[in-house]
Amino acid sequence: MRDYIDVVGSSTVFAFSTVVAERFGKSSVFRTPKIESTGSGGGLKLFCQGVGMKFPDIANSSRRIKASELDLCQQNGVHEVIEILIGFDGIVLAQSKLGVNVELTRRELYLALAKRVPNPDGSKTTIENPYKTWHDITPSLPKIKINVFGPPPTSGTRDAFSELVLDYGCHTFEWLAQMSQPQSAVKRDVKDKKALINKQKRLCRMLREDGAYIDAGENDNLIVQKLNANPDALGLLGFSFLDQNRDRIKSAKIDGFLPSFRSISSGDYPISRPLYMYVKKAHIGMIPGVEAFIREFVSNKASGESGYLLRKGMIPLPKSQRQAIEQRMNALRPNGH
Amino acid sequence: MNRNLAKRKRAERRFRFYGIGAILFGFACLLILFSDIIGKGHGAFFQTQIQLQVRFNAQQLQITDPTSKTQLDNANYDAVIENALLRDNGALLDAELPALEKRHLLSLVSTGAVYSLKTVLKNAPETLNQTVSIWLTADDDVDNYVKSIGRDGQGFSGRLSLQQQKWVERWVENGQVRQTFNTTFFTEGDSREPEQAGIRSALMGSLYMLLVTIGLSFPIGISAAVYLEEYAPRNRLTDFIEVNINNLAAVPSIIFGLLGLAIFIGFFDMPRSIPLVGGLVLTLMTLPTIIISSRAAIKAVPSSIRDAAFGLGASKMQVVLHHVVPLAMPGMLTGAIIGFAQALGETAPLLMIGMVAFIVDVPADLLDPSSALPVQIFLWADSPERAFIERTSAAIMVLLAFLITMNGLAVWLRHRLGRGQ
Amino acid sequence: MNSNSGYNRLFDPMAETGQPLDFAQHGLGQRTVGNPFSEKAKMSVRNLNVYYDDKQAIHDVSLDINRNEVMAMIGPSGCGKSTFLRCLNRMNDTIDNCKVEGEVTLDEKNIYHRKQDVVPLRARVGIVFQKPNPFPKSIYENVAYGPKIHGLVSRRAQLDEIVEDSLRKASLWDEVKDRLFSPGTDLSGGQQQRLCIARTIAVSPEVILMDEPCSALDPIATARIEELMAELSQNFTIAIVTHSMQQAARVSTRTAYFHMGRLIEVNDTRRVFTNPEHELTEAYITGRFG
Amino acid sequence: MNSNSGYNRLFDPMAETGQPLDFAQHGLGQRTVGNPFSEKAKMSVRNLNVYYDDKQAIHDVSLDINRNEVMAMIGPSGCGKSTFLRCLNRMNDTIDNCKVEGEVTLDEKNIYHRKQDVVPLRARVGIVFQKPNPFPKSIYENVAYGPKIHGLVSRRAQLDEIVEDSLRKASLWDEVKDRLFSPGTDLSGGQQQRLCIARTIAVSPEVILMDEPCSALDPIATARIEELMAELSQNFTIAIVTHSMQQAARVSTRTAYFHMGRLIEVNDTRRVFTNPEHELTEAYITGRFG
Amino acid sequence: METPTLIIITLLCAAGAYILGRNRASDIASRNKQGTLHSLPYYYGLLSAVWCALPCLFIVLSWSLLDGYAVHAAIVNLLPENAQNLPESEIDLMVNTVINLALYPNALISSSTPDYLIQAGQDYLRWQQLSQLSLTVVVLISLVCAFSLSWIWIKPKVKARQQVERVFQWTLLLCACIAILTTIGIVLSVLFESLRFFQSISFFEFIFGTHWSPQTALRIDQVGASGAFGAVPLFVGTLLISFIAMLIAVPVGLMSAIYLSEYATPKLRAVVKPMLEILAGIPSVVYGFFAALTVAPFIRDSGGFLGLEVSSESALAAGLVMGVMIIPFVSSLSDDVLKAVPQSLRDGSLGLGATQSETIKRVVIPAALPGIISGVLLAASRAIGETMIVVMAAGLAAHLTANPLESVTTITVQIVTLLVGDQEFDSPKTLSAFALGLMLFMVTLVLNYVALYVVRQYREEYE
Ligand SMILES: Nc1ncnc2c1ncn2[C@@H]1O[C@H](COP(=O)(O)OP(=O)(O)OP(=O)(O)O)[C@@H](O)[C@H]1O
Ligand SMILES: Nc1ncnc2c1ncn2[C@@H]1O[C@H](COP(=O)(O)OP(=O)(O)OP(=O)(O)O)[C@@H](O)[C@H]1O
Numbered sequence A: 001m002r003d004y005i006d007v008v009g010s011s012t013v014f015a016f017s018t019v020v021a022e023r024f025g026k027s028s029v030f031r032t033p034k035i036e037s038t039g040s041g042g043g044l045k046l047f048c049q050g051v052g053m054k055f056p057d058i059a060n061s062s063r064r065i066k067a068s069e070l071d072l073c074q075q076n077g078v079h080e081v082i083e084i085l086i087g088f089d090g091i092v093l094a095q096s097k098l099g100v101n102v103e104l105t106r107r108e109l110y111l112a113l114a115k116r117v118p119n120p121d122g123s124k125t126t127i128e129n130p131y132k133t134w135h136d137i138t139p140s141l142p143k144i145k146i147n148v149f150g151p152p153p154t155s156g157t158r159d160a161f162s163e164l165v166l167d168y169g170c171h172t173f174e175w176l177a178q179m180s181q182p183q184s185a186v187k188r189d190v191k192d193k194k195a196l197i198n199k200q201k202r203l204c205r206m207l208r209e210d211g212a213y214i215d216a217g218e219n220d221n222l223i224v225q226k227l228n229a230n231p232d233a234l235g236l237l238g239f240s241f242l243d244q245n246r247d248r249i250k251s252a253k254i255d256g257f258l259p260s261f262r263s264i265s266s267g268d269y270p271i272s273r274p275l276y277m278y279v280k281k282a283h284i285g286m287i288p289g290v291e292a293f294i295r296e297f298v299s300n301k302a303s304g305e306s307g308y309l310l311r312k313g314m315i316p317l318p319k320s321q322r323q324a325i326e327q328r329m330n331a332l333r334p335n336g337h
Numbered sequence B: 001m002n003r004n005l006a007k008r009k010r011a012e013r014r015f016r017f018y019g020i021g022a023i024l025f026g027f028a029c030l031l032i033l034f035s036d037i038i039g040k041g042h043g044a045f046f047q048t049q050i051q052l053q054v055r056f057n058a059q060q061l062q063i064t065d066p067t068s069k070t071q072l073d074n075a076n077y078d079a080v081i082e083n084a085l086l087r088d089n090g091a092l093l094d095a096e097l098p099a100l101e102k103r104h105l106l107s108l109v110s111t112g113a114v115y116s117l118k119t120v121l122k123n124a125p126e127t128l129n130q131t132v133s134i135w136l137t138a139d140d141d142v143d144n145y146v147k148s149i150g151r152d153g154q155g156f157s158g159r160l161s162l163q164q165q166k167w168v169e170r171w172v173e174n175g176q177v178r179q180t181f182n183t184t185f186f187t188e189g190d191s192r193e194p195e196q197a198g199i200r201s202a203l204m205g206s207l208y209m210l211l212v213t214i215g216l217s218f219p220i221g222i223s224a225a226v227y228l229e230e231y232a233p234r235n236r237l238t239d240f241i242e243v244n245i246n247n248l249a250a251v252p253s254i255i256f257g258l259l260g261l262a263i264f265i266g267f268f269d270m271p272r273s274i275p276l277v278g279g280l281v282l283t284l285m286t287l288p289t290i291i292i293s294s295r296a297a298i299k300a301v302p303s304s305i306r307d308a309a310f311g312l313g314a315s316k317m318q319v320v321l322h323h324v325v326p327l328a329m330p331g332m333l334t335g336a337i338i339g340f341a342q343a344l345g346e347t348a349p350l351l352m353i354g355m356v357a358f359i360v361d362v363p364a365d366l367l368d369p370s371s372a373l374p375v376q377i378f379l380w381a382d383s384p385e386r387a388f389i390e391r392t393s394a395a396i397m398v399l400l401a402f403l404i405t406m407n408g409l410a411v412w413l414r415h416r417l418g419r420g421q
Numbered sequence C, D: 001m002n003s004n005s006g007y008n009r010l011f012d013p014m015a016e017t018g019q020p021l022d023f024a025q026h027g028l029g030q031r032t033v034g035n036p037f038s039e040k041a042k043m044s045v046r047n048l049n050v051y052y053d054d055k056q057a058i059h060d061v062s063l064d065i066n067r068n069e070v071m072a073m074i075g076p077s078g079c080g081k082s083t084f085l086r087c088l089n090r091m092n093d094t095i096d097n098c099k100v101e102g103e104v105t106l107d108e109k110n111i112y113h114r115k116q117d118v119v120p121l122r123a124r125v126g127i128v129f130q131k132p133n134p135f136p137k138s139i140y141e142n143v144a145y146g147p148k149i150h151g152l153v154s155r156r157a158q159l160d161e162i163v164e165d166s167l168r169k170a171s172l173w174d175e176v177k178d179r180l181f182s183p184g185t186d187l188s189g190g191q192q193q194r195l196c197i198a199r200t201i202a203v204s205p206e207v208i209l210m211d212e213p214c215s216a217l218d219p220i221a222t223a224r225i226e227e228l229m230a231e232l233s234q235n236f237t238i239a240i241v242t243h244s245m246q247q248a249a250r251v252s253t254r255t256a257y258f259h260m261g262r263l264i265e266v267n268d269t270r271r272v273f274t275n276p277e278h279e280l281t282e283a284y285i286t287g288r289f290g
Numbered sequence E: 001m002e003t004p005t006l007i008i009i010t011l012l013c014a015a016g017a018y019i020l021g022r023n024r025a026s027d028i029a030s031r032n033k034q035g036t037l038h039s040l041p042y043y044y045g046l047l048s049a050v051w052c053a054l055p056c057l058f059i060v061l062s063w064s065l066l067d068g069y070a071v072h073a074a075i076v077n078l079l080p081e082n083a084q085n086l087p088e089s090e091i092d093l094m095v096n097t098v099i100n101l102a103l104y105p106n107a108l109i110s111s112s113t114p115d116y117l118i119q120a121g122q123d124y125l126r127w128q129q130l131s132q133l134s135l136t137v138v139v140l141i142s143l144v145c146a147f148s149l150s151w152i153w154i155k156p157k158v159k160a161r162q163q164v165e166r167v168f169q170w171t172l173l174l175c176a177c178i179a180i181l182t183t184i185g186i187v188l189s190v191l192f193e194s195l196r197f198f199q200s201i202s203f204f205e206f207i208f209g210t211h212w213s214p215q216t217a218l219r220i221d222q223v224g225a226s227g228a229f230g231a232v233p234l235f236v237g238t239l240l241i242s243f244i245a246m247l248i249a250v251p252v253g254l255m256s257a258i259y260l261s262e263y264a265t266p267k268l269r270a271v272v273k274p275m276l277e278i279l280a281g282i283p284s285v286v287y288g289f290f291a292a293l294t295v296a297p298f299i300r301d302s303g304g305f306l307g308l309e310v311s312s313e314s315a316l317a318a319g320l321v322m323g324v325m326i327i328p329f330v331s332s333l334s335d336d337v338l339k340a341v342p343q344s345l346r347d348g349s350l351g352l353g354a355t356q357s358e359t360i361k362r363v364v365i366p367a368a369l370p371g372i373i374s375g376v377l378l379a380a381s382r383a384i385g386e387t388m389i390v391v392m393a394a395g396l397a398a399h400l401t402a403n404p405l406e407s408v409t410t411i412t413v414q415i416v417t418l419l420v421g422d423q424e425f426d427s428p429k430t431l432s433a434f435a436l437g438l439m440l441f442m443v444t445l446v447l448n449y450v451a452l453y454v455v456r457q458y459r460e461e462y463e
């Protein structure tokens, strides 16, 4: 017997989902949903275990669901899954307030953090990352050691970072970008092609393992504190942590933009990722309040441009997009029998 | 001989000094940790409140009958608060506020303030359409700001705009701001608004879990220890079992979570996130500690006592229950104290069975979803809101208080039992 | 050396305690010496071998202990007296490395039989250990423990009575009556020994095994315990290990002499001390030994 | 009652062991009886009061123990003999609830002085406890322990020698020489007692306190220990608690009689047994007591 | 009646059975003259109580387990034909809805709620009542039966004591089995996945490889680390950190225990011991923060002062703090066993003129050694199994180094990071966590065997 909504998934979305759940619990006749922070992958895995009261109704994810995960859902009888884009999360490169201001480009970040980088002599080969200080990469940058605290590979933040920064930075090198084009692998069978692409990606996205990038665990507050203790270090954080700790840390300009609600929402600030919510259609109308909860989530009050989630650091969708979703939700009726 | 003696005396003094040093070291660590925690967390026990003149305008509230429960539930308190805030700042404001600033002004009061208005109106329906002076809970940003003002003259402005800071400063000057004891922290469940967050549900969750754990692991642990020490024959197999139990203590706690997930949730089909499962997992985890220490304690009971009892014709059960267990009880309790202390602070296995969750409602029984104190600490420590930092430490203090009470009981018991010897 | 003179001295009841013991009064000498084998043996031991690990401590001992007799066991230290005694109520079961072979019967039932329940056995065959081992409980609890577990009493008053009676018999009552509830382990050595005696007789076992029960006692207390034994032997059977030949002579009807784990000789006490059959026995009782 | 006849019997060296002890040979009787007070007291006790919690166990005892004498302490069980003995090397310090008042001097130095170090004191004043308490170590280790901690030996061979010598003196060597490395706790009661004696004499203390050292020993072993005492007393001072008056008579030069925590009488042994000054003493030695 | 009430009633009845059984036994005894009863009356009482309570508790428990299925089936029967033919999982949901509707009619029933659901809800409530009622009846009947049976059962010849003792012994055995089953469960839960892991990664590579970087891509578009599975750096890291921790905990813990049990007054001991025990109860998150934010920077700065290159995530910081955490494991357990060594042994040594410390070192500690080793092993186990502190203070980077000033990682940390978050049970990445678990289990097993052997060798058994 279950009379509450069961939500699992991303720890990033957890921070927002819980706010909605709490308000929802207080203002509706339904019980407050239970929200588990399992990480996007773990959540979707649980979510796709099946239909029924034993299984979660909603999965949060800080990335889009994968085909393999959808397959799993299908296999287990979860046929209809509703995807809802709820907003964006910015990823910032922060440093202690005492540190020297840095302005970086994604290319520089790539050069600073990738395991193998293009040979500086201009030949089309890669070498083990030789850069010790930022200054080594671009002479205008300060002469401080490259030291970046960041989350471990299990984290969605890290995923987004490699995709949005490393990949991008990597592809600013023409020859590297070309290599990763599928065309370059013509006339090979699919498996080979895949392998090649994979190799390319690994080339671009592999992080240094020599201590310049420091796995600092999943706890962003810890990173904030560590930055505070190490004025020379940079750290990868969720935007909301920057928002709450502006007296201690500041963010580096990336590609000329500082992260802010506006710059992230408009897409000027380059490192941000979409946040999703996946709902089992079969549970709507069966578990009390599922529909109402989603409605609350996408409402103007919550996710609108001045909604309460904004204050929690979630970057809202553009108005048009959000309204489209709201309409889609309104069209949703419990599939009554 | 004399030189030798002097040397031995020095060794003796040194030895004693090491003993004192060791204890002092332990104490110093405890002291440092405690002062660290208390220093960070004491602030959470106080909550900033703002005094406002609230007019319960029936029209704004959209109610007609202040005694009707449904009407009270659905009334629009936000409008009343907004009105009060605007009027309160009337002197500052020449013109109509732009929408953004209005929102800023509104955000100075906790979103939970509406509930206090509801309570006031419910308790005194006659105040409808009257103006009452009410202390409302401030937003966590204001709380942070006001609390940090005291220390260095300048507050942590964090997320407050200049305008907002000015408003708050004016309240401070007018004496419209006060710090009260934060009862919410003890009476409420989790919340994402720091000023409304409490540890009640986590505390109850921990309590339920611990009840299960104590109720199972202590009797099972000492029974197993008694069996292995007093009944089991000595052979390779029992050696193997002994070694394995010792070995269980080194199994990372998360693996116990995996085991619990497989057995209780997978096989027995129990729901996720419930204290019963948590307690069972922690039982499995604390068993080795209790068994090992109980065995050590049983081993330490001199065999002449057993002889004496056997010689009088006591049966094995009587020897065990009348002599061995009472004499070994202090040692068994020590194991239990340490085991439960560990269980009380453990997060990793709970991760596997879904207890790392946002749960607001206070669990009513063993089958209600709940979190636990260490989980609450873990979650708050990972929350972006600044005010959660002190709440994290405060929650740790509560956990420690819980621990100390529990240990206190056990220590008292141990002391009582130890005196009989 | 004249062993007869040794005997005379040994049989002088004043020899150690200096207190005259009236044989007739205690009915000791006459009764049992008069008809030593008239009744069936209370306990009988056949071909007993006891090993500690590989070391054999008792070699092929066969011995009968008759009803209502006091059997004394003497022999040099380390010869296996305690080991033998412990076999009589299977206390050796509690020693891990101890292995017992042979047959021991109590009222014709083999106590080493597979199905024998040791609990009633030990209630029937009580033991006082060589080293006093009071429970770390109060004096009262020490004595009351046996009656309690055997359900000998139903009311507290009865229990009080048994405790007082047992302590009196062990002549400890006067010394401890004011502090019945202080720990038994706080007593002096001799007091502990008497406490252990009181504890054992409190359950009125049919056979009482005593391992040097007077070793820590002064002559007066010893005399009292000897009186107690005389009294008890009217209804019960007693086996006592002692290293005092005077004591053996005073209290026992028959005496067994052990030497290096072997039973050398067992006979009427008077006979053993006056006219030992074996030269080892003679050597021991005349002190020529070793 | 004729106490004289009692005395005669008591002073017959054959009385208990049945073994002739030659006074002259051991130089026991003559030397000490000849000049009992010629030397200064080795230890002297003044106004000693000992309390266990509120209960007073020793009442105002003053007593001298002379150099090279064997002082026997007798008295009924529980009268405070062990307590008194333990005061002489401050072993009472280890009992939590025990409080000692008064003065005890060793070679004229108060051992209860605030600055007195108990470690050398106890090395000089050794003790054999009433209940044998071997360490749960091998027999060898038990004896070697003292010499080792006091650094009396530098080589293993020396240590072996001391161990063998001490065990021989305690007449345990023959019984244990094949199993020196098996645990001391596996020995029989009497063997343990002798082990504890060997352990104590291995460090050659100046004063040896023995609390019923022969209680678990057969007459032959007792005789050997008594010989040992005689031998030791030539160089050392011995205080022995015993409940056997024969033993006191045989081995001691002076005897102290304790009663309910009070020192009733102390005198030349012969005198105490033939012509006691106090009626309590007389009552005790003639067995009329109580 | 509610289930808890039933349980209480059963227990009360058991208590009653105890009294009645005991009295009946005494009756029989007095009628047949003393001595004919095999055991003491109270054993018959205990036996009656056991026979009374066990079956009824069994009924109650199994009923409440099966009750769910029965009610479920009953509700399904109440649903219309088409709903009954839905897949199992949806029927589940449907049943859930019915129950919810029945329990919260005001909140959940709206005009659009189908009638049959509301009807089914009502029926559910009736079913529920019926079930509870029949349970009550069954339990009461079986109570009466058990009662009368045990009444008849009580005969002088019945070996009540033996039976009670046997029940006692079996209960103990059962408890011991739980610990054993847990071991088996743990082994099984890691064994199969480990075997799968070793199908893709060679055992030798795992055991002897010196490069650890398991975070391979789980998804096609994800890029992880290089995917090396050499566990040597983890073993070295674990050893290093545990070693540092033990270096703190064993001397400090043991010396505190010694001081408390041998030197301190009982009062001081009563205060200090529980205080130290608090150290074990402080959540490891707190230690983690402390290590990462206070100790690690301190070590780095002082190292820098001495001209040493210290990583901001040094093994030293994690090890030190972990050592503090496990002090009570050593101190409290050792204190108890030291206290249990008989005073006569101390007397024996002190009487020979040993100093107190010599007595402690040579007599008391050897006599208490097995217990002390237990405590130390427990502490070591805890150090090996601890995660949080290392994650926060030492990090996740697997460096093969024995230098405590560098950052290392441990097996448990890797297990946790591999198991939390994205997992894929067909990739070596997740499976490697199990292999690590298995290896850890094996290694500690060997260590424990060694410890057992050592204790056996040096065990000094006092009486
Ligand atoms: N630890 C203690 N606490 C309280 N009372 C004690 C303690 N030890 C001894 N006593 C009491 O002090 C008195 C003297 O005891 P002590 O051991 O000195 O007697 P003793 O003369 O040696 O007797 P025994 O010949 O029986 O050994 C006794 O009444 C005894 O009960
Ligand atoms: N637990 C044991 N393990 C090994 N050997 C033992 C054990 N107990 C006793 N022994 C040995 O067995 C022999 C007989 O011991 P026992 O205790 O029966 O002697 P005893 O006749 O009672 O001597 P005592 O008069 O000294 O008490 C002795 O040599 C002793 O060392």
Ligand SMILES: [Mg+2]
Pocket (backbone or CB within 6 Å): C081, C082, C083, C130, C211, D188, D189, D190
């Ligand atoms: Mg013996």
Ligand SMILES: [Mg+2]
Pocket (backbone or CB within 6 Å): C188, C189, C190, D081, D082, D083, D130, D211
């Ligand atoms: Mg004594």
Ligand SMILES: O=P([O-])([O-])[O-]
Pocket (backbone or CB within 6 Å): A009, A010, A011, A012, A013, A038, A039, A040, A041, A061, A062, A154, A155, A156, A157
């Ligand atoms: O928890 P994640 O958002 O990092 O998947």
